[in-house]
Amino acid sequence: MSVPLIQQYRVARYIIGQKLRGNRKYPLVLMLEPLFRCNLACAGCGKIDYPDEILDRRLSVQDCLQAIDECGAPVVSIAGGEPLIHKEMPQIVQGFLERKKFVYLCTNALLLEKRMDDYRPSPYLTFSIHLDGNRERHDASVCRQGVFDKCVEVIREARRRGFRVTINCTLFQGEGAPEIAAFMDDMMGLGVEGVTIAPGYSYERAPRQDLFLKRTQSRQLFRDLFKLGRGKRWQFNQSSLYLSFLAGNETYECTPWGAVTRNVFGWQKPCYLLVGEGYARSFRELMDDTDWERYGTGRNPKCANCMAHCGYEMTAVDDTFANPLKALGVALFGPRTEGPMAPEPVVRYVEDAAARPQLVAGSEGEGEQASKPAGGCSSQRVA
Numbered sequence: 001m002s003v004p005l006i007q008q009y010r011v012a013r014y015i016i017g018q019k020l021r022g023n024r025k026y027p028l029v030l031m032l033e034p035l036f037r038c039n040l041a042c043a044g045c046g047k048i049d050y051p052d053e054i055l056d057r058r059l060s061v062q063d064c065l066q067a068i069d070e071c072g073a074p075v076v077s078i079a080g081g082e083p084l085i086h087k088e089m090p091q092i093v094q095g096f097l098e099r100k101k102f103v104y105l106c107t108n109a110l111l112l113e114k115r116m117d118d119y120r121p122s123p124y125l126t127f128s129i130h131l132d133g134n135r136e137r138h139d140a141s142v143c144r145q146g147v148f149d150k151c152v153e154v155i156r157e158a159r160r161r162g163f164r165v166t167i168n169c170t171l172f173q174g175e176g177a178p179e180i181a182a183f184m185d186d187m188m189g190l191g192v193e194g195v196t197i198a199p200g201y202s203y204e205r206a207p208r209q210d211l212f213l214k215r216t217q218s219r220q221l222f223r224d225l226f227k228l229g230r231g232k233r234w235q236f237n238q239s240s241l242y243l244s245f246l247a248g249n250e251t252y253e254c255t256p257w258g259a260v261t262r263n264v265f266g267w268q269k270p271c272y273l274l275v276g277e278g279y280a281r282s283f284r285e286l287m288d289d290t291d292w293e294r295y296g297t298g299r300n301p302k303c304a305n306c307m308a309h310c311g312y313e314m315t316a317v318d319d320t321f322a323n324p325l326k327a328l329g330v331a332l333f334g335p336r337t338e339g340p341m342a343p344e345p346v347v348r349y350v351e352d353a354a355a356r357p358q359l360v361a362g363s364e365g366e367g368e369q370a371s372k373p374a375g376g377c378s379s380q381r382v383a
Contacts, residue, residue, distance in 0.1 A: 003194070003237060004164075006123055007075075007102050014074045015321065025257045025287055027073040028314050031272045033263035034059040034092065035081040040108050040142045047081060057264040061088050065095045067262040070283035077104045077128070077259075079272075084111040090118040097124050104128040106168060108142065109154040116154075121162040128168045128196070129155055133175060134183050141172065152190065159191050166237045167195040173217075177224035184225075184234045194237035198246070198309050215297070215305045219248030219341055227337040238309060240330040241323075242316035246307060248341035250319070254296035254303065258314025260286060270295045271310055274302055298345030 011028065018026045036047045037055045048055065059067075068076060076096050083089055084107050096103045105119075106128040119125060132141040135148040158165050167187050171180065180197075187195055199218040226247055236243060245252050261272035266279035267286040274295070280286035296311070297303050303311075320327040 004123060010100070010102070011074050015317065019321075025292070027071050027257055027260040028317065029075045029077055029259040029310070030068055030071055030073045031259050031261040031310065032059075032064060032067060032076055032078045033080050033261065033272065034064055034078065034083060034086050034089075036264065037085050038080060038082045038108075039085065039110055040082070040144060040147070042142045054264065058086060058088075059262070059264060061091045061095060064092045064262075065099075067283070068096060068099060068101060071260055071262075073101075073260070075102045075104070077106060079106040082108055082111065084115050089115075093119065093125065097122055100124065102126070104166070106130065108147065109151045110147065112154045113157065116158065116161065116163075119163070121164070123164070126164040126166055126193070127158055128166050129192075130168050131183075131187075132170050132172070134179065134186070137175065137179070137183075141170075155190050155192065165192045167192050169195055169197045170200040171197065171218075171221065172200050175221070177221060177228055180221075180225050181228040184229065185232070188232075188234060192235075194235040196237045196309065199305075199307050215307065215344070218246065218305070218307050222246040222335075223248060223337045226335050230334060239313060239316045239320055239327070240335075241319050241327050242309060242313050244330045244335040245312055245316055247335040247337060249336050250316070251342040251344065252312050252315040252319070253345070254306070254311035255314040255318070256292060256295050256311055257287065257290075258317075259310040273306065273308060273310065296345075 015028075035055075035058050036050055038045075038048045041048060078089075078092070080086075083105060086092070089105075093103055093105060102124050104126045108130045109127075112127065112129075129151055130142075131148065131151055132138045138148040138151075139145050155165055169183070184195060199221075222243075226243070241250060244250050256270040259271060260283065261268040262283075263272070266281055267283055268274075268279055269277045269286065269290045270292060280289060294300055295303055297306060
């Protein structure tokens with residue numbers, strides 16, 4: 001794990017404080033989406049297919065700072081859309097830094113070269129660059145040629161200036177472990193702090209639903225990847241037990257309140273991956289009025305194949321506190337890649353006459369406009 005010690009310390013202190021106060025539900029991360037407008041039309045997203053009246057909305061600086069003050073999370077992940085399109089992003093980031101929050105500014109990097117002078121290197125600020133694999137793979141994913149090479153150029157410049165840089169990599173169908181291993185080698189060669197990696201979640205709005213991995217595929221893919229990574233100094237921006245979960249060695253329940261989402265509609269229930277579940281007007285309303293038991297693998301069909309870090313990283317962190325020696329072993333030697341995998345939840349989702357979910361026994365089972373390219377990429381034009 002490549003998370004700096006100061007961040008590990010502050011996050012651990014926050015968690016211990018919550019546990020001492022007897023709080024069971026609390027967020028580790030604020031997922032902030034201050035706009036949905038983007039300058040790419042990625043096949044696995046679909047956010048920019050909202051109508052223009054939605055794409056033109058922005059959260060204000062005050063909205064964003066109020067969100068972190070409400071929820072109190074130690075980490076803020078600023079996504080979108082493309083957050084660098086937001087004209088007040090430097091003020092938003094500065095407000096979080098003044099509060100000693102760890103900020104991951106997620107960006108496709110097309111605007112970062114122009115906007116880098118708006119920011120100063122800080123142990124609390126990380127540019128999280130979106131790269132879904134090698135040149136061919138990433139450019140196909142974002143539906144535009146040349147984006148990968150631009151990202152590499154910008155990463156090198158950001159590192160030269162002393163910024164923290166991580167990679168945010170989502171895996172889709174058709175990717176094999178050797179290809180991903182070569183990508184990891186390349187990223188380490190660029191000197192990034194670490195890679196956040198996870199299988200893609202099948203957003204309902206995504207124009208290409210055939211891209212997404214099933215849960216069994218994901219577990220085997222990560223086992224194959226970690227086997228190839230033995231003896232290499234790959235750095236992941238994730239906990240060791242979450243990586244073990246990806247490799248099928250842990251049976252974890254989702255912790256949906258671990259990464260709460262504030263966007264242009266309000267506080268999104270239950271997480272940023274699910275649409276159509278409603279919004280709360282405040283963080284407190286989100287925590288108190290969301291029926292959290294409805295969500296997670298085995299509880300909701302929308303969650304069946306999800307292994308995203310927003311849902312499972314906090315579960316892994318809790319397990320780390322409960323089983324520190326197990327976590328240390330995985331951190332030192334890597335996730336297990338042989339032997340039987342951990343069982344999956346064996347419940348299934350049904351609806352009763354009131355359309356309420358219940359659990360029953362069952363079996364496993366560069367800022368230019370983007371138009372729609374061939375191959376199912378998103379269709380809206382962007383500003």
